Amino acid sequence: MARKVTLKDIAEHLGVNTSTVSRALNPETSKMLTAEQNRRVREAADELGYVQNTMAYALKKGRSMTIGVIVPDLMNPVFPPIVKGVMNHLNKQSYTSIIAYSENDIDLALTEIKRMKGRQVDGFILASPFREDASVDYCIEHKIPVITVHRTVDKNVVDKIVIDNESGMQQALEHLLLLGHRRIALIAAPQNISDGYQRYWAYRNLLTENGIEIDEDLIVQADAFSLEAGREATRELLARGASFTAVIASNDLIGIGCIEELEKQNLRCPDDVSVVGFNNMPYLDQFRVPLTTIDIPRARMGEKAAKLILERLKNPDMPLQHIVLEPRLLVRRSTALCKG
Amino acid sequence: MARKVTLKDIAEHLGVNTSTVSRALNPETSKMLTAEQNRRVREAADELGYVQNTMAYALKKGRSMTIGVIVPDLMNPVFPPIVKGVMNHLNKQSYTSIIAYSENDIDLALTEIKRMKGRQVDGFILASPFREDASVDYCIEHKIPVITVHRTVDKNVVDKIVIDNESGMQQALEHLLLLGHRRIALIAAPQNISDGYQRYWAYRNLLTENGIEIDEDLIVQADAFSLEAGREATRELLARGASFTAVIASNDLIGIGCIEELEKQNLRCPDDVSVVGFNNMPYLDQFRVPLTTIDIPRARMGEKAAKLILERLKNPDMPLQHIVLEPRLLVRRSTALCKG
């Protein structure tokens, strides 16, 4: 690796002190110097190809201009747009993000957080937490600024960017009710994850509010946000033998898996069963059965999260923020009039 | 932010010198100390919650244990698995990766590289390069270890992990020929990107080798690796009026866009036209027309890339590596016997 150009190199080249160079290169302090001096230094820096050593800067200033971002799984198409939203905003403010994934493993998440703490990240954006989450606790305990996005914890100890799952469920339900469905099943997602939990309770509460009695046989648990989990849950639902004309799946992958299993058992979607998903994952409109779903503003969530962590950094004593974004129903071809 | 625990804290706590603590905590040097001393230090470190300050380490050692990874676009489903493969391997070796995306913009890529250079990354893995690419040149010029993955540059100046596009095209072509197709169109991808270029020439060469005359009217250019570009290219192909019974698309997204446009113009896939794609993007089997495609080992490419950059770091004078991985045909439902 070629020897790096340092402040000292520029200083010697110009016959001035390193601090002069440092001042000239920093917009905050450059006004201390004559315009002429500034020009000279900047020119020399350009000429020699100077790039500031962020490590030294960080060591000195005690902040690294870095934000750690942890997502459960890069392969789940929900997260890349969030990450992109985060990076977009952070880069603009000359922050860098370090991404890691937790594989939905709480220990891994904590390991990553410690690793990043060692890298002096200034704060965290977590899309990975469970409703109870040791990694969030760790951050709080160590007074490391942290905000949660998409998923969050139950305890009211941290800034949150979430979507209004109640509203999402309401829109899904209203849509199905309008189509005449009354026997509406739910494939719930893991209850230790906020989205799974909130959607589950929203379903129960809203059904009741609409005067529909809850049939416990119509509620099954998927043990992950995945296709396979959707298939399996549907298998169980069908095995129970209770009749239904519509299914609300806790996310799109589960919904797609559901449709697959329905068809395998000779039920067509939407002719026999309507299905609605959650999240509006990319390219969903291109799927075999274009899924009616609840669209969530992922990139915007990411941006808001980035904005919020920077505010929190600037103002650690700001009251806890809780930002709720509105999802919206996207009707496609997996839902139809109830024929029952 | 809570005060960080440093070596000095542990040293004072124990009444020893910081260098002793440093030695105890580093496996390489801990053998200098008595077992007893080692134990004491480790215990104290645990107790106080010590985490090494990577910035200080990096500043001292001149290496940051960080690799910069640049992909053109996180949203293109080809890249997350590559990134994941990279991170998997790097993490195991206690390296951290910093991800950035270039949006296929050469200036942005270069900006990101300079930014990361400032963060003292030890090397780069680039999935972003064009066939001629200033960011690769920059790395070479500044003697920063760099390897390219998936895409690469023409010049033979850098380590590469690529797939055998010739073989991929051959498998696609053979499959179509076996089904009786002779009038096979190509939707080429941007020619300034290695995959686009290689697939284009493989098509030309292999067609000729198989005794099929090339009809220039059957070759159209998509101006991106996207759905929309696929639609547009297909529109042009159809407008030219030349007859064809099969299309090879330079990637899956283009292929899907192609099918969409075909159907819009009342041509069914695979009944009227067979289509094959490239890359086997996730969930492709769930699409309306499950695309026959050329599968590439993305996670493995990422892992190999990570492995290679670490080797290159260890041994800068190692001869240039050029690793070629084999793709393989995946037959699904977008290809059928030629009825022409």
Place this chain on the structure above:
DNA sequence: GTGAAAGCGCTAACAG
């Protein structure tokens, strides 16, 4: 086997 001290590249008092 362990301590003392220098120094990685940078910034920020403090002087002048």
Place this chain on the structure above:
DNA sequence: CTGTTAGCGCTTTCAC
């Protein structure tokens, strides 16, 4: 306005 100097947290040579 600019130079001097100390020090961020760590590793490592050199002493002892």
